[in-house]
Amino acid sequence: MALLPLVEPSAATGRVKEIFEGPLKGKGFNIFKSMANAPAAMEAYLGLAVAVGHGTLTPVERELIQLAIGEANHCEYCAAAHTAVSRGLGMSDAVILEARRGKMSDPKQGALVRFALALHERKGYVTESDVAAFTAGGYRKEQIPEVIAVYALAVYTNYFNHANQTAVDFPAAPRV
Numbered sequence: 001m002a003l004l005p006l007v008e009p010s011a012a013t014g015r016v017k018e019i020f021e022g023p024l025k026g027k028g029f030n031i032f033k034s035m036a037n038a039p040a041a042m043e044a045y046l047g048l049a050v051a052v053g054h055g056t057l058t059p060v061e062r063e064l065i066q067l068a069i070g071e072a073n074h075c076e077y078c079a080a081a082h083t084a085v086s087r088g089l090g091m092s093d094a095v096i097l098e099a100r101r102g103k104m105s106d107p108k109q110g111a112l113v114r115f116a117l118a119l120h121e122r123k124g125y126v127t128e129s130d131v132a133a134f135t136a137g138g139y140r141k142e143q144i145p146e147v148i149a150v151y152a153l154a155v156y157t158n159y160f161n162h163a164n165q166t167a168v169d170f171p172a173a174p175r176v
Contacts, residue, residue, distance in 0.1 A: 012036060019036075031164075057147070069151060073154075099113055111133055116147060
């Protein structure tokens with residue numbers, strides 16, 4: 001059972017109502033309904049999500065990170081949500097499962113996912129060889145802060161859903 005009550009968008013007031021009627025219009029998912037108990041938490045999510053959306057990583061690349069880190073953190077909610085988002089971006093189930101497993105057949109995507117997982121496994125202390133593999137895969141060092149930001153967003157939502165025990169309101173993600 002969820003830690004926090006769900007705030008229905010239709011019953012929201014103040015800043016939460018503004019958010020549900022603005023940037024989260026039509027996105028009354030349980031994660032946001034639960035986050036709505038703390039408007040600052042919703043704003044933190046939106047601030048980071050909007051910021052990374054203006055970066056150089058494509059939506060597919062951002063989803064690859066979300067899928068890999070969600071799986072690494074055993075977040076059932078995020079696995080389901082990001083599987084749905086990824087399918088909406090045209091990603092195949094095979095690519096989605098590769099990302100969740102951390103082993104991509106595409107070399108560039110593999111470099112990205114391996115780097116994100118290195119961040120995770122090494123608690124941010126990536127090695128020179130991690131950076132070299134990332135750049136050899138076709139990325140620039142200047143994109144590392146952006147990968148870290150997407151990683152941070154993934155961890156934020158993973159941990160929120162763990163603590164809250166958010167009920168999954170997306171189709172279940174396939175088993176890895």
